[in-house]
Amino acid sequence: MKPKRRTPAPVSSGPRPLSASARFVRRAQANATGSVAAFAFMAVVAGGVWWKMESKKTRVIMVRNAETGQMEAVTVPADRPEAEAKKIFDFEAATAKQAEAAKTQAAAEAAAEPGQMTGTTKGPDPENPAIAALKEAEPLLLTGIDAGRDTALKRDAEMLSMTMMSNAYDAYRGLLERSLSAAMPELAGTEGRNRFDPLWAEAPFYKAFLRWQMLDRFSQADIAAISHDSYAREMFKWLMENPSAMEELLLTIRPEDDSAKVLVFLKDAWTANSDKFPKFFNLAVACAVVFDRDVAIAEPLGGESTVNxxxxxxxxxxxxxxxxxxxxxxxxxxxxxxxxxxxxxxxxxxxxxxxxxxxxxxxxxxxxxxxxxxxxxxxxxxxxxxxxxxxxxxxxxxxxxxxxxxxxxxxxxxxxxxxxxxxxxxxxxxxxxxxxxxxxxxxxxxxxxxxxxxxxxxxxxxxxxxxxxxxxxxxDRAHQSPVITMSVYRHLWLADLYAALGKINDTLATAKLANELGRSFPETWNRLYEVMEEQQQQDDYSTFADPKIVAVWREFAADMRREFRENPRMAALAARAEDEHVYPYADGNEVARAMKRERRRVERDAGEQKDLIATNLKRQGDLIKKRGEPTAARDIGRLYDTALREYGGSITGFKMMAEDYYNFSKGDTEVSRKAVRDIELAFKRVVETGSKDWFRANTESTIYQMIVGYYREVGDEGRAKLLEKRYQRLLRLAERGAL
CATH class of the missing domain: 3.10.620 (C8orf32 fold)
Known part of the structure; x- marks a missing residue:
């Protein structure tokens, strides 16, 4: 069981001075009845700051108070659309109402008998005016000189504050998406490797872009789960205002990580020592993604069972x-x-x-x-x-x-x-x-x-x-370059945005550009593969066997193999492209020739990675079996009998080939007996040395044991016992020599 997490008191070198508004908020938190009421009251205070604009930049509008029904004069920024200003006013009035309701609810829960429920519901109110305001708000200004002016920056801050106060992150992400979509045509070029550089150079656009990505990695539920904590809100606001921190987190976190636990740890790290958090943010991120699952201590030292x-x-x-x-x-x-x-x-x-x-x-x-x-x-x-x-x-x-x-x-x-x-x-x-x-x-x-x-x-x-x-x-030099790495991932993230906007052609073009900029990054090949499959589903082809489609996938596989010629294990996706999109529509003899050429390339270029030859043979055996021809068993037998003698010198490769060959032969006793005999003969020809070195003798004995097991499965107990005695004698001799 994972130990309970303790949240220590905040550590700092000394008290930090608070502004007047911050002191007012802290007093509101201390005096409010119930955490929900305090949270809502802070929203009113934060919203009130918005109205304190310089008179030369403001105007007065009339707004009907939803509670009293009376018209009230409200001062708003001169350039603010009247409809949006009214929505913000409605949001603040509703928040005040929610604060009062929260007090009543908290008092009712406190008075309730143990085990009684008061009918509360969790999650954002579907009628929350902040959600409606964000959904209907005009796009944020993200480009040009005006995007950096106070008016635009204040509106951006208001929208983020409204989002955080109401946990309306899905609606806010929608606003970001509309804003980015509106701004991209003004910035992005139409061709060239650097056509998207203006996007990254426009600070308001890039910050919004990173926020959009962040809210893809962390769901509204993830963030809402920690939003009751003032330290968590401080941490998340700092993060959303810090592009370099967002970049580091986005580069590190993966879809398989538990995003909710990642946020909880970042909150805990901020709470424990907010002064040190910026300097050690990378360390906090590493701990967050590693310890989103328990890490067991190897041995019971000091009574601990998992890392704290x-x-x-x-x-x-x-x-x-x-x-x-x-x-x-x-x-x-x-x-x-x-x-x-x-x-x-x-x-x-x-x-x-x-x-x-x-x-x-x-x-x-x-x-x-x-x-x-x-x-x-x-x-x-x-x-x-x-x-x-x-x-x-x-x-x-x-x-x-x-x-x-x-x-x-x-x-x-x-x-x-x-x-x-x-x-x-x-x-x-x-x-x-x-x-x-x-x-x-x-x-x-x-x-x-x-x-x-x-x-x-x-x-x-x-x-x-x-x-x-x-x-x-x-x-690789590209992987060690922060500039290249950042450029590659920015384009991958941009492909995600285009995909969200339903622009499949732009998604494909951006994925191709990411691949062009980062040929040695497997991530770019994986993303390109995904988008190519998506586009293939949308294209109006009568069949996936269309020569145009097959040619595209053939080129993809060839390009990837060239890129990873000296490191062929990283080109596994090329094999998948061939098996799913090329070989099913090719002639059997053509496939056999292509597979043989690949085995020769591995033998020539891959050094010790001879297990890749076994993987190649398994693929070819599967394709032969799928064709369902009467000669399939014989064809697979010939393939492996030859390969075991030609490529069996590697222990790992030999064992993989032997296991696959025997598994292919199961179901037919005669075929299985022949397969075991072929494996034994190839072992004696290319692997067995009879060495008295302990390590080599032990290795050869494991293959002997495998063959013995096969002979027993096919009913040849006599041959099994003979081989068993042989390898046991070799082990005894080797053990005496070792000690």
Whole structure:
């Protein structure tokens, strides 16, 4: 169970002076009966400030008071449409009425018997005049000199204030969308890579654009859930007024994150120390997206079972301020810091790493080798630890998993992004480390050995896994450039806006431009793929087999493969494009030739990533099976029999091919028997060495066990027992040699 979150009192270096209006609001909060009444009363006060305009910029209009029915004279800005001014007046009058009703409601609830309900409803009132005012308001002025003048800025502030006071964020997002749509034709060019640069350069437009994106990531319900808290309102207002902060949050948060919990943590961080929040905003964002789910501590140290998010945030601030961190966290991006704050260890372990370890960021990987390798732990499973602490690992030694754990989590304690990678090599399973040894460079060679076909690490933010090849991509010059990264994402966000406006052609053009600007960003390929599918659904083609459509998808796949020629794992989307939009409409012989060319490219260009050949074979086998021809089983058998001998040298690749081949053969006893025999013969020809090295012998024994299991499934118990005796004898010899 996740520990209850405690909200500490605000920490600051001293009292902050309040303006007269702010002091009045604070007194209103203190004296109001019930939080709802206080909240509504603040709305009246904030709204009242709006009417105090300079006389030379105002005019008087007559407005009917909804309560008394009498006409009243009201002073409004000279350039304000009369209808909009009346709506704001109605909103404030209704808010005052709601405040009085809230007092009555609070008193009734206080007097009610335990368990009784008073008939209250939650959520925004559908008849709230603020929602109506926002829905019918004229678009905000976002372009030109007048957009930066006091009148436009004050109106923008009023609309945001009205939104926050009434939790009318959906209506406000609609106003932003109308305003952005009206302003874009005045700013955007029609062609060229830089045609949208005027959008980003127009400050009022860009702030509104970022706000629109923010309200896409965080729902009205998410924001309303924290809006009862004055600190939360302060935090959210600061965020909505700060474009650089909105950019950082939008670059970091993902659709899979729990947006409601992200907001709750940001509120808690502001409450705990609002003075430090701007400086450590990136750290707060990293904690928010990592700790939107519980992070378990690896071992029961200090009686804790999960990381306390707020304590972790404040701990890093304290160490940063004292200059204790090798890589100060206030200098890192939120995305990098997700690989720092996630350390699954107790605070006492972080303190040990600060006190006992030092060294340069560049050479932090040396701490992997600082841990002596224990062969008995590898062979016999020896556990020399009582607590599994950093101190014990350093004293007793360990195997590759312990070395990686020590290196990575002590790096995180010092503010250095790092993660553990693991995969299968030709010598068996192995763990090593990826460490960001420079501000612009990740090193994935810390403790790495050769023959790794598919290295993966845990995704600290989203759960699941992340490949070593994706980390290599982070070292790309474009990914390390804040200017290029920001440009790419701005265009992706603009594509979202065009999509919301129902402009599919503009959405596609913008997605293509984002892809052109960020060819090495998988996100641009994914977005382009989505938009191409959407447009395909709308185009008036009689069938998706139309040559025009097939040619477009063929070009997409070819372009992506060229871009990721040296890192083909990142081109998985190209295979999907072919399997869904090209190969179903192609001749079987043509598909076979294309698949074979791809296998040769992987063999030539992909280095250790031979498991991609197994993936290619599985795709071809699936396509053969879908065609449903009588010779399908024979064709798949020939495909795999040849491939196992040609490409079976990689342990990971061989195991994947063998498993897929056997699975394809299931359902026909004779075909299955042949498949197992083919697998055994290929294993003896290209994999088995008979080595007495413990690691190699152990690896080969796992394949022997797989084949033994297959023989038992097809009913050949005699062959299974023979192979079982063979690999057990090899393991005994290897174990004696290792110890």
């Amino acid at each position: 998010p707020l304590s972790r945030y404040l701990w890093y601030i304290e160490k940063d301020e004292k200059g204790k961190l090798t890589a100060p966290v206030h200098r890192s991006s939120a995305r990098d810091l997700t690989w720092v704050v996630c350390a699954p260890v107790a605070t006492s372990e972080l303190e040990w790493a600060i006190d006992k370890l030092s060294g340069s960021r560049k050479n932090w990987g040396n701490n992997y080798g600082l841990i002596e390798y224990l062969m008995e732990r590898a062979v016999k499973g020896l556990n020399p630890y009582e607590e599994y602490s950093f101190a014990e690992i350093k004293k007793e030694g360990g195997i590759c998993g312990d070395q990686s754990y020590f290196c990575v989590n002590t790096a995180r304690a010092h503010g250095i992004p790092a993660l553990i990678l693991a995969g299968e090599t030709d010598l068996g399973g192995h763990a090593w480390a990826a460490v960001k040894t420079q501000p612009d460079e990740w090193d994935t060679n810390v403790g790495r050995i050769g023959g790794v076909s598919k290295g993966e690490g845990g995704n600290a933010q989203l759960g699941g896994s992340i490949s070593e090849q994706e980390i290599w991509l982070w070292n």
